[in-house]
Structures are given as C-alpha cells and as structure tokens.
Amino acid sequence: MDARETSKQSRLLNAADEILGPTLARGRGEDIAILFGDAKITFSELNAEVNRFANALQPFLAKGDRALLLLKDSPTFVAAHLGIMRAGAVAVALSTRSTAKDLAFAIADSGAKAMLIDDEFLPLYGQAIALTTHRPELVAVCGTAAADMRSIDDLLVDAASEFQSAPTAAQDMAFWLYTSGTTGTPKAAVHCHGDVVVGDWYMQAFGYGPGERVFSSSKLFFAFPLGHVLIGGLRSGATIILYEGWPDSDAIAAVVERYRPTLMLSVPAFYRGLLRDGLATRSGFKTVRCYLSAGESLPASLYSRWREATGVPIVEGIGATETMFMVIGGTPADHRPGATGKPLPYVEVKHLDLEDRPVTTTDSPGILWVRMESLCRGYWRQPAKTKAAFRDGWFRTGDVFIVDEDGWWYHQGRADDLLKISGQWVSPAEIEECAATVPGVSEAIVVGAEDEDGLVRLTMFLVASDGGNDALQQQVQERLLGALSKYKCPRRIVFIDAVPRTATGKARRFRLRQWTAANFLMRLMRALRLDSTNLQDTQSQLVREMQRRCVACECQDRCADDLDQGLSETSYQSYCPNAEILVSMRISNALN
Template sequence: MSEHASAPILTGPELEGMEDYRSVMDVFHAAVKRFADNPAFSCMGQTLSFAELDRLSADFAAWLQHETELKPGDRIAIQLPNVLQFPVAVFGAMRAGLVVVNTNPLYTEREMAHQFKDSGARAILILANMADKLEKVLDRTDIEHVLVTELGDLHGFPKRQLINAVVKYVKKMVPAYSLPMAVPFRQALKAGAARKHREVERELDDIAALQYTGGTTGLPKGTMLTHRNLVANMLQARQAIGPGLHEGKEVVIAPLPVYHIYTFTVNCLFLMETGNHSVLITNPRDLDNFVKELKGLRFTGFIGLNTLFNALCNREDFRSLDFSKLHLTISGGMALTKAAAQRWEEITGCPIAEGYGLTETSPIVSFNPIDAIQLGTIGKPVAATSVKVVDVDDKALPFGEPGELCVKGPQVMKGYWNRDEETAKVMSDDGWFHTGDIAVLQDDGYIRIVDRKKDMILVSGFNVYPNEIEDVVAAHPGVLESAAVGIPDENSGEVIKLFVVAKDDSLDAETLRDWCKKELTAYKVPKVVEFRDELPKTNVGKVLRRQLRDEEVQKTQKAEEV
C-alpha cells in the first residue's frame, strides 16, 4: 500500500508469472499438458478431461480453419448455457485466432440482433433451443456460418440421444426453426478431427473476447478484453485465491452462467489454469435438480452470489448435504449481505470470501484474503492493481471519505468496441478506469462499496440499465413517458419498478409487462408498475430517477418501522 496524507492509493503486490505467457492459449497449452488426465469440466454427469478438452477444441479449431474462410481477429458469437460445449467452443475459437463474443442464451431477438450486428460476428454456435430466434434476426446480422448444438451433444451414447429426445419431444423446449445452412456441432467436430489445425500466434494486446455490458445509451457496449487482460486476471486470481486452493485437486461448483464475465474468468479460465475441476450447472434456477446434483459430489469449492446463497440455505435438502470437503466459497456479482454470509458459514462450515469486479476489469479488482476475510468489504486490491477514490472534480480523497472508485492495472479493458467517446468517458489518459461505484478506502487496506452507479439496477447480480427498459416502454403507443428504478427485494437484491405516465386510462400494468417480455430478458422485465400523472424532473426536463428511488427507500423504511 502506498499513501499520501490526503490522497491514498491502495496497491496490490507484484504480479508473478506474466512473463511466461503471450496469450490465453499459452496458458491453455501449459494446463492441458500438465493436467492431461485430470477432470476439467463436468455437466449432467458427463466429464471431460483436460486431454479431451485439448482434442475436441483442436477439432473445432480445425473445422473453423478448413471449412470456413474466417480469419484471426474475426468474431464468433457463442450463445450457450452451462454445457460442456462452451469450453470446447471457447478454446477452439481462440486456437483459430478468433475473438469470442459471449452471448446470453436468454436474450430476446432484439437483444441478439443488436449484439451480433454491433460486434460484426461472422459465425455463431447456438443451442438448438433458441435457434428459432436466430432464424428471425439472421438477415439483420453479418453472420455467415451457423453451428447448432443440442443439450446432450457431448454425452456418450445412448445418454446423448435420451437427453436430446427428452428436451425436444417431452419437454418441448426446442421450437421449430429453419436454418438450412446450419452445421450440427457434432458434425463439425467430426469433420475437424479429420483435419489438422494450425496454431495461431496471438499477442497479449490482441482482443480475446468481446464481453457486452450495459451503457448510458440503453444499448449494451462490447468491452474489448485482450489476451493480456485475461491472462493477467487469471494470474491475479491465482495469487489472491491461491492460498486457499490446491492445484489439480479441487472440485468447484459453477452454477452461475459461464457467458457472464465472473464465471467465464473464474471457472473457464482461472480454474483451468490451475488444473482444477469445474462442475457446470446448466439450470441453477431448478433448485430441486441442482441440489440433487450436489448430493453425489464431494465438492471442495463453490462459486456463487448472495441470492443463490440465500435460496440454497432456505432448503432442508441442501442443509443436509455433506460439506466436509468444502473449504472455498467465493462471492461476486452483487453485494454479499452479512446475514447471508453468516448463515452459509453456519450451515456449511465454510466462510465466504467476497471479491469485486466489473466487466471492464476482466473482472477481478479486489478480493478478501482467505485467511483474513472482513465481512462488509470487497477485500484488498489484487496483484498489480491500484485503486483510489475521487470526488466530482477527479481529486483523490483521503481514507474514510466516499468517492468514485477508480482502478488501474493490466486487467483493465482496452476500451469499448467502436465506442471511442464512451471509452473516453470512463478512461483517463493515464490509464485510470472510473467505475462509477462509490467506495471508501480503509486505512487497513480494505475497500468498502457504499453505493453504486447512480442509475444502474442490480437484479440477482445482473446489471440492468434503466435507459434500455425505458426505450422499450417508450415504443408502446399508450405511454407518454416512463422511468425505471431499482427497489429493494429480499430475494434478488433489487427488482425493477417502472413509473409510467400513460396517454389515457386504458393502459394497465399487465399489458405493459407483456410488452416488455417480448423485448427484454426476464430479469429486465419490471416487476412493479406504478402509474402517475407526472414524473419529477430537473429544470431542463430530465426525469429525476434518484428522487423516485429515494421515495421508494423511504417507503420501505417506514414499512419496516411499522
């Protein structure tokens, strides 16, 4: 930690090992060679060893190189839930020199069309369950190559046929679609296995992934994460979490979506680098089956977030599991409450170490030391990372004073894809990234988040930006104006409340919610709708979301007092 009397900067230790690698693929090759026989990823009872991951990803890379004209630097969208195909596709695409565009499988057609067009993706691997949506937006994108996979594709015979048949014919989860050019993923792997892939040299400053995040325009922006960013964050995670982890011996539960930067870095990259075994949970919202999967596992690690910890601890079947091997629980994605952390430790015997990060920082910025967890904080800066807090004039503030948290380090993004103006708003010329989160630096080296980006809503760990919701609502012919804010919720941290000024009295809340469901992912759909005659505004006519949010907080406080 370095500090000045009035302007402290907290800095993590030196970063070790960065000189050993030039790309994510260097890390991958070292891991698959060193841990070849170890289990790498499991899903629904099927396991891929590191050697199998190496072989299958090479097959996919060979198909991309020989059966398409895609070049290094081209973008490929991967729209999958937590299935074994995900790591195979990610590492295969990177081996072919492509840039991975992680895409939420819950996206609506509108959201898909924007992300594919904005990223310039020329290829996509998509789960059959959402291929009907792709069919409807394909002509609005630059996508030329479509690969479709089914849920059980990497399972052995006959389990593969059984899983795929149940999903398609019994549960009817695969709507009919017509994509004549689509290549089945298994067919691509088979064709690739007959060819030899060429290893593509990538440099640390080349883009490895475009990770989309919300923005002030209401449309998500592509965060350019380079090989340097991702390699650095893997190694930073190793140094921060490493003391509580045994190389090649951990079994870590991964219930959060791998397309999300949190799990993408921790499970897909960091745990791969350390030779450990990630158990991918395809549908964690199905808590009955989730807990059943956990029953047969002697898991040693668990990656989660506050709402999931709460939901599991409320279940008797979860409380009766064997936690004797569990020694590492990590929380991120949203604030961890002391009540949730204490209850988890009472039930499992394992404390939760909370970290903090953002999509723009690959994501890990800080982490609670495993042997010195301080609940209510986000820990200390990870290696090679500096943090400071500043006031509205960008002047650094002393310990104990809240200000905007700024971050500097090798994990900070290259910038927003094709958004130089947006990049300039958050990145200073000397490399400081302005997070928009309000924090306090403690003189013991720990950091506390005291508030968040003023308009962002956090629903179960997912960032929701009001502008996007308001843009969708504004398109309804019965709406004059609207404002979306987050209100406290016991289960998801926050839910979205929509304030609406209608053009006439015929518009009702359910009609508006149905309208939103067509255009927005489920967690972005307003849970509460309130109609008003007018909305509070500034003297230049800007809606005061903060005032609306403060009114809701006061209502909640009064209700609790009663």
C-alpha cells in the same frame, strides 16, 4: 508506452494455450478437466476437441473475426470458446437470456462471421435476424439444424484433432463480453490474449489446482465464472463442474450433492435463496472448502447465517466485465464479514470523489478507479463511452466505496445509486444492512426518487418471510431510527415478493426507482376518485397487497401512458392486477 512495455504487449501468446498448456506441460493430460452430467472429460480430450473446433472454424474466420456463442454451459461451449481463440479469432459469448433486440444488436455490432447456437435458441435467432441486415456466414447448431444451417457435429466430423495455434500477440483481441448493465445499450468489452494470465495470484490464494473441483451457479457468459472458472480453473489444473440448465436453488443443491465441489462461486441472492429454501444445511454444502461471492455486496448478516448453516465462510470480492478478474477482495486466510476486501496485488487503485479528487479521510465515499493488465481495451465502436470510462490507462468502475482505518474497502453501491438527502450523501447499502438485521426481513432495497416538490425521498422495499405486516414495518422503522441518523430513515416501506434482478443477480434498482417516481397506485386511486390517505389508514394490509401487485406488474409502461392520457375503466381493467379491488372500492365509494 516504453520499449519494455511495447515488447511485452507484442510477444507471441495464445489464450487457449495459456489456459490448457500448463496442465498438459506438467504431463497431467489425463486429469479430469470437466465434469458434466455423466461425462468426465480429461485435459487431453478437451485439448483435442479444442483443436477440432479450431480446424473446423478456420475456413470461416480470419484473424480477429468474431464468432458468437449462444450456447448453454457445456463442454461444447468450453471447447468452442477456446478453439475460436486458438484459431486467432474472437470468441463472443452471449447471454442465453438475451432478447431478440439484444441478439440483433450483438450480431450487427460485432459483424460476426460465424455463430454457434443451441437449437432451442433458433426461434430467438429467427426473430433477431429480422431486426438486422447482417447475417453470419456460418450458423452451426448444437442439436437439430435448420435447412440452411450446419450442425456442430457435422462441422466437426472430419476435423483433425491437432492444430498449430495461430501466432497471436498478447495485445491481439481474443474474446469480448457484452456488459450486462441494467439500462442502456450493451457495450462489448474487448479483451486480449494476454489478459488470461493476470488472475493467477487470486487463484493461488484460493488454492485452485489439481484435485480441486470448481463450480459456479452463474453461467459462463458472465465475467465472474468465465474468469474464475473457465480461465482460472482450467489454467490452474482444477476440474470445473458444468450445469447446462438455468439455475434455481434445487438444481444447484443437486449439483453440489452430486459432484461435491471444493470451491463454489455464486452471488448473494443465491446464497440467500439456498438458506431460505432450507437447502444450505445439506451435507454437500459442508464439504465445500470455500465459497466466493461477487455481483453485489454480501451483507455481514448473510455471511453469518451461511457460516452457521454450513460451517464454511463466504469470501467476498468485486470485479467487472472490463477487468475479468477480482480487483478488491478477501482471501480464505484474510477476509472480514461485511467488507468487500482490499486491493489485490495485481491491481493499482485510486479512490476519488465525485469531482475526481482523492478521498483523504477514512469512511468517506469515493469511486474506485483501477489499472491492471487484464483491463479491456475499451468498448467496441463506442468511443464516447470508452472515453468516459477509461482515462490514461485507468478505468472508472462506477462503484462507490468507503475505506476504514485498517484499509478494508466497503462497497456502497453504484455512483448513480448514491442519494443526496438533506444536503448529505447517503448510501443505500448502510440502510439496507441495518434493516436486514430485523428478524423476518429476508432482503431490503432502498431507492430514492423526487416527490412532487422536487425533493428526493427514500423508499424501502422489503422482502419478508411472512409477506410483511404492520408490526414488522414498525420494527424495521424502530431499528432504523435507533441506529441511523433520521435523514437516512425511509418514511415509506413497501413489501414485495421478490427483488427484481438482472440475469447476473444484481438488483434492478432502476426498475424500483421508476415505480417509486411514477407513483402508480396513488395516481390510480386519485384517477378513480378514491381517498388514498383514508385507505392507507383504515385498510393498510389491503393497500400493502395492492402495492405488492403493482410493483411486480409488467404493464407499468402502459399504465403510465394511460394515467398521463386520462385513465378510463375499460383501458386498465384488461391488465391491471388491482382492477377487481379498485372497482370494488369505487362502487363502495359511490354507494356510500
């Protein structure tokens, strides 16, 4: 690092001041910062509440100490998050969908000195602390506190509304985000105070600023809304709209109708759901100026359907917990349906193949590497994973793209989702987008798993508007064969009610891969001495319904154990969703 870079990193800078300071410095303290329920909170009022949190928490938190937030989206979340950073400590927002095991890991891994928690999560907290020896010194509760805890109201009651921000430097820790990966141990991405100023170009490109209203269906403990709503929205002087409940289509539609946001952030699964439920045609959605999408690829067909329903485009982009802000994306003035976008001005990119060699030809897959000033400083206390993902200031995102001759980048999925079929790399995204163009198909997911011969075979999972039937299956297969090389066309199609998803809205492909590889239903039929081939030929609709139940079953691990150990009727009848059908078939076989 040269002297200029060292000076840049060591300059005094506090993230909370960088987020709220610009609006206050412009003399616009009476502008509305937050809309929440019936409340309208100005920037001046929010700044005072941030100071109260900083004063109240300072006795418990030294510089760099961690404070956990297990809070629903609310003004309390925002003020606490900013107050912790203003005091020089580290804010760690946790998923409100955490399991006891996840929460216990975060408590122990962070060594948190304080925790702020909504009272509805206290039973979860009780389960979590039984799994770890570490205890936060302060547990402050939003709502009714237990005997050995303090309420947040009590904590703030005598706290002053003025506070001198801690003298933090740009490279000092400010906040962490635990990665939301679909598998494996969570990793805490360590972000610093200087990171919050990096996304300004992106916010300006979308017209963030005073008078704009920004809303996200995703919750603030995710990087997407934390970076582009709490940080980007407030830093630009826009009003942010908060909804504390866990979102569903009806709830989000109600928020949009009531508050009329001008910018809305969501994920493809939510846009698809709003169209499916007939809500996207409501007047509120037509007054949104621009929609943003991240989390996974936005199919061109979904873009078209949304624009037809609302008259407004969805602009796609991709970022990561490790980057905080978008790295590849379009803008309202320059985007292309089906493309993720182009590298953004504040990001350096590399496009490398699976052997880390530069990709030199168009439309060839490669992994995106990025370097930018908001890149996290690695994963807390996980040196091996940090070394694997970060190299010489670059971050290996694990996201696979192809780049066309015009410089547009197209997301092909994660590197571990790519499939090698007949000696060639296959992207599930290409197959899924093709299937989604068939009328009646709501969503398609393709996974690969080895068969009994050790060859990778493709399975396509379809969500159909009418549940699915033989005719639709044939239409999909004909569309695929007419548009794609034969080796890219899945021979097996399974209809499901809904794609299993993470809390961030990403498809849980590993879950579907596990189901495919385990071959539960066919093994179960064989264990009961049923002719699965004959049943598929003669009772295809029944087998399709059994597959649908089997994929959604939460007892797959138990089923796998039973099958491995030698299944007995008494063991599976208590939990298998297909038990009644299978027993009837077995009796019928015996009678015949």
